[in-house]
């Protein structure tokens with residue numbers, strides 16, 4: 001039987017997320033965004049509310065809730081600002097959920113537990129200055145010397161680069177495979193900020209997610225103990241794709257929060273703004289924009305909820321997650337574009353939040369697989385050019 005009801009736990013966790021983001025971020029978000037400042041205190045409020053490990057089992061320091069709960073938290077976060085949801089995408093989705101699936105007992109003990117408790121913050125470093133969509137084009141290397149790997153490389157466009165304590169870093173461990181573009185030569189490493197040769201910096205002048213930290217990571221002869229290799233040597237590309245499955249799920253869910261924010265802000269504005277002697281929400285062409293927002297929100301929500309349900313029962317959901325990410329981010333972009341339009345000239349200034357929604361929505365169509373990459377994936381699944389194989393360390397099903 002298909003059940004469309006949220007549980008009491010779902011309602012409670014969504015309300016908790018709403019309370020935290022409304023209390024600690026909403027009052028300052030306009031100023032943070034205007035000045036391009038990241039507020040590290042907000043992460044500590046998320047930690048105090050235990051939200052950073054929402055879907056990680058209690059035995060690993062998390063809240064022990066299901067994957068739908070993670071989606072609901074992301075929706076509530078992005079209702080206020082994309083920067084809040086990005087914390088969950090990189091810390092919980094891309095990093096902690098990957099440690100939960102791929103980490104050994106020692107790695108879980110040392111890295112997952114503090115991250116799930118929010119004592120340490122994690123992020124994900126795949127992209128480089130010359131390689132984004134084409135992950136096999138990365139240049140970073142990891143050479144084994146005795147019991148250590150020596151990492152060299154530059155990572156770019158990394159969320160929370162200047163904030164995180166732990167980075168998941170992808171680098172080539174096989175030079176021949178690197179030259180042949182054979183992804184089975186890439187490996188994944190847990191790198192701590194305190195390791196030798198690690199430096200980070202922030203990117204300024206971003207179009208959106210201005211209240212979020214985005215930056216670069218430089219690794220210069222960084223010594224990484226061999227026990228920080230995640231999975232086996234050569235499994236890095238598969239791990240990166242598994243990370244992205246979880247990250248994309250959070251982006252999809254978050255995007256429906258942005259659409260809902262557009263709907264609510266526009267409803268209020270359109271009911272009071274009058275033209276031609278009636279409020280603008282009575283004009284058919286304005287109604288059309290509202291109708292498209294509802295369409296994006298409701299259909300997008302079903303897509304990410306299905307992907308969340310598949311996660312809960314332990315079924316790989318790469319295809320469904322990619323579709324949800326593509327659809328939800330596309331619809332969020334459209335909703336934000338229309339939200340500015342509904343506000344007329346007022347939408348063109350930061351007196352109203354819709355211009356921020358508009359700038360923030362753009363990023364989600366680029367990161368975690370661009371719109372074009374998801375279109376290619378969906379076509380390839382349909383045409384039989386692509387199929388999901390079993391992975392060695394699948395994301396564990398939710399256990400009540």
Ligand SMILES: Cc1cc2nc3c(=O)[nH]c(=O)nc-3n(C[C@H](O)[C@H](O)[C@H](O)COP(=O)(O)OP(=O)(O)OC[C@H]3O[C@@H](n4cnc5c(N)ncnc54)[C@H](O)[C@@H]3O)c2cc1C
Nearest residue numbers: 124125126127131132133157158159363366367368370372
């Ligand atoms: C705010 C923000 C936060 C980010 N956070 C992170 C992070 O935490 N960690 C991380 O590792 N990365 C992060 N990224 C990087 C992001 O994942 C990449 O930007 C993304 O993968 C796209 O890569 P690119 O920018 O190099 O674009 P490119 O790959 O150079 O693509 C440029 C254009 O070409 C198109 N294109 C490329 N290949 C094809 C093809 N085969 N067919 C059709 N079109 C194609 C793309 O769709 C795009 O339109 C972040 C980016 C942003 C903007």
